[in-house]
Amino acid sequence: MPEHDTLKVLLVDDEIVRAAMVEEALALDGHQVVCRLSSPASLNDMVQQHQPDVVIIDMESPDRDTLESMALLQRENPRPVVFFADQHDPESLKAAVKAGVSAYVVDGLAANRVKAVIDVAIARFEAFQGMRRDLDKARNQLADRKRIEQAKGLLMKHQSCDEEQAYRMLRKLAMDRGQRIAQVAQNVIDILKPLEKGS
């Protein structure tokens, strides 16, 4: 990697795993990454101290307004940052917003030098989103299974039936109502659980 392509990147992200993913990928490309996880201290000082060429920051970070105002408010700041947007490439900007990445660069830095860094960040943010979606799905499935088991148990007790019959009952209810079986299970729990306590 030629020296002039090395950029100093400040990464502001409270999501530890994601920050690590982005940091690793950028370091592999030969960039110098300063990572900053949490935000109470002055972001201003951080920029002053590290003089980054690029700041990658979580789109949802409340620190964005602070970072963004620096360029306008502090004229003596030797490192003014501007929101990175390649005006000839609106699609890539949209991709960044969708992935949850926002980036600020030193005013005057050529777009083509920064684009690779942004693209890496977008790819890692997207990968992280995918990971989280899968995790949420797995968690929901587990919760659904627990609900169905509980509903079956309640039905078995109240209808004096076996497990197989209780499951068929849930499935029939789900089909009749056009609902997911986990939803029906929740309804059953809502109705039968209070009776349990009362008895």
Added chain:
Amino acid sequence: MSPSLSSDAASTSRTGAPHPPELASLTLGFVPLLDAALLIIAREGGFFAVQGVEVSLSRENAWSTLRDKVAAGLLDGAQMLAPMPLAMSLGLSRAPCDTLAAAVLSRQGNTLVLSRRLADAVGASVDNGEPGAFGAASELARRFKASLKEGTRPRLAMVYPYSCQHLLLRDWLARGDIDVDSEVELVALPPPRMVDALREGEIDGFCVGEPWGSLAQHRQVGRVVASGAELMPAHPEKVLGVTASWARRYPNTLSALLRALQAAALWLDKAPEARRQTLAWLALPPYLDEAVGHLDELPLEAAPGYPCIGERLRPLTADFEGLIQRLSPLLEARGRQLDTATLEECYSAVHYDAATHQYGADTP
């Protein structure tokens, strides 16, 4: 909300039913502030629903995030700081994106707060009553100047460079003959962070929309020394902002939103239970939650900024001129000149008039 009001709004379309909205559901962004009230009323009170649109309100963490999501089409529109459509159209803080203010959502409603230590130093007390009732903003600014010590620069926060809060803060400092660049340090923070930042000593004062100023005073971390109502009476504060391309693509949806907002404003003004009910809605967790716990009733002068009903929602270019004039030094610092054409495109009543007059939707 009383159901009769909703059906009134629908049934008074005498000159023929309005065109149905192109979008059945959409999302508008907001920042937790009292002046998101009209959007929240229109949603919770069913005024959007009466117009045939299902509106979700998405709470945003920062003004820049809200702005970028609107520009990228992730939000259909949003509660915006009054100067924001112009700043977006001129491309002042990101790639240019033609944006317009379709309605005024609030006027004034900001407070300027100093930490208790600084408030003591300038002799501002809480006994003067309601926020902004001091009537002595200039005097306090002069005393603030006198209290400044060599070598220290109090850090004062506002919410966004292109905001009324920034302008108000500069206005107040100018009244005390205080040099913004050398005698204080200005930073931007999102509104919900202000009170904590003041308590933690990260900042020494701030200018922000309600309820955050009165909350700081209530929690005894700061005192209100001036209000927007005092410094710039009745200035447009928040607007409903949409991109010009969105407005072109979904004109009937925009009309539906505007009619709903007007109906919400009329309800807030007329219905006896409206202020109490609105505060109850604002206190719901997705909106302002416990940040309104110290208020007994919605202070109408702060949100939507009294009197802000009916025609006051109509965005007139002339109404914004004064505000934008004050902004021009900031524009010039970025090498931009203000032109009338852009100003008129950003702030014009054409969409509002098309929505509210065409069908006589709100004539009694």
